[in-house]
Amino acid sequence: MKKVFLILALFIVASCSSENDNSKSEKTKKIKKTEIASGNFEVLQSKNKEKAKETLIVVIDPHGDGKFALSKFEKIADNYDCTLIGLNDVENNQPDYMQNIENDIYSAKRKLNLRSKQIYIAGFSGGARMAFQYALSHKTNGILMCGAGINMQKISMLDFPLAMIVGTKDFNFIEQYYSPFSEVVKNKNVLTLVFDGIHEWPPENDILTAIRFLFGKTGIQSALNQNFIKEGDKFLKEKDYFKAFKKYELAYKTGIPESENKLNKLLNDKNFKVFVKQYEASLQKEIDRNNLYIQYLNSKKLSYWHSEILTVTKLMKSKNRLEAESYARTKAYLGIAMYSFVNKEITNPWSKNIDKYLKIYEYLEPENPDMWFFASVREKQKNNSALSEKYLKRAFVFGFKDTLKAEKYGLIVK
DSSP states (O other): OOOOOOTTTTTSTTOOOGGGGGGOOGGGGGOOOOTTOOTTEEEEEOSOHHHHTTEEEEEEOTTOOHHHHHHTTHHHHHHSOOEEEEESSOOTTOTTHHHHHHHHHHHHHHHTTOOOSEEEEEEETHHHHHHHHHHHHSOOSEEEEESOOOOGGGGGGOSSOEEEEEETTOTTHHHHOOOTTSGGGGOTTEEEEEESOSSSOOOHHHHHHHHHHHHHHTTOOOOOOTHHHHHHHHHHHTTOHHHHHHHHHHHHHTTOTTHHHHHHHHHTOHHHHHHHHHHHHHHHHHHHHHHHHHHHTTTSOHHHHHHHHHHHHHHTTOSSHHHHHHHHHHHHHHHHHHHHHHHHHTTOTTOSSHHHHHHHHHHHOTTOHHHHHHHHHHHHHTTOHHHHHHHHHHHHHTTOOOHHHHHHTTOOOO
16 A cells, blocks of 8 residues: 655644543442552553552553543453553643653552563553553553554564554544555564444453453453354445454454454455455545545635535445445544644734634534634733633533643633
8 A cells, every 4th residue: 555644743743632521420320449549640450459469550641640541451350360550641742741650650560569570551542552562662561552643664663462442433543454465474573453433442352352362462361252254254245345254364463263264265266355455545546635635724715615524424324335434534534633733823813824723623623622712812912801701611521621721821711
């Protein structure tokens, strides 16, 4: 597949849209701090406290919400003897994140009296990128990246097992994609899973599967799911070739008997080969489309964007699965792009583009709390206090919670 870098790749690499915030359910209340935990992290341990001290899993949420992050890993603590810490002091765009991760691990070992033989790090979006970067310079036994990926051309150089999970409608989907005919498929130290979802923490069962894969690579005994092949057969029967491939690959990389034959048979199937060509052509078209939209950002009028976003939204409901998922990713990509551009422009009250960007942002995500927060800031800059207050209230209704950030911009939080 032709490699094309997205224009915003470096600009938004550490950014994370708030579209996943609404998935923060009441389940977070189940996670309790241990009596001796640091305020910098939350703790979750399996019932056997002594055995739990031997394995440490560090979990990084891009918003620094350790409690929410750990709520996604309860099945790990239920199935394995381990200690998990969710970091509260590591978040997106934090320059000293590396030192904070190191300090939190040291603190957890000391305060919880851990004798960790193995350390794993998991993260979502910007948290996944930070987890990976940390592993490149610190000894770890495995990394789980959710909602973000790496340069696949360098994947064979890694000295630790890597598991990745991404939603089919995640704007970062392309970062975890590799051809079924690439060498990555043969690399049993690397696994990717997909789920039907947007840019959000994956389902807990997928996290459990990924951790089981990592544990298996480092000698922690884990039960194999014999249903992977059956699930692959079901997807193949439905002609959902990509998911069938991922299930057979998963079975192969977790050592399930007969999985290699199933995988090779699929790779040699003529219909599958045709599908892969169509799939990769769709992905390339998506990349080109996204790049073009960014180029049009300043030159096209608001009427163009209103019409174009309506078209994209309509195509997200296409009966063609590839098309629907591709346009869903495009809309999400534009959303995170507008977050990045607005976040930069809002610091300049004399910006010539901010009002247009905010309107495009509203067309894309009318219920996005960050968008309404930025709109409130903008009205404050224009000395329109009443409208600023109205928009800030709307931001909180849609889930905005950062009162300190609001006060930093001079907004009055009631």
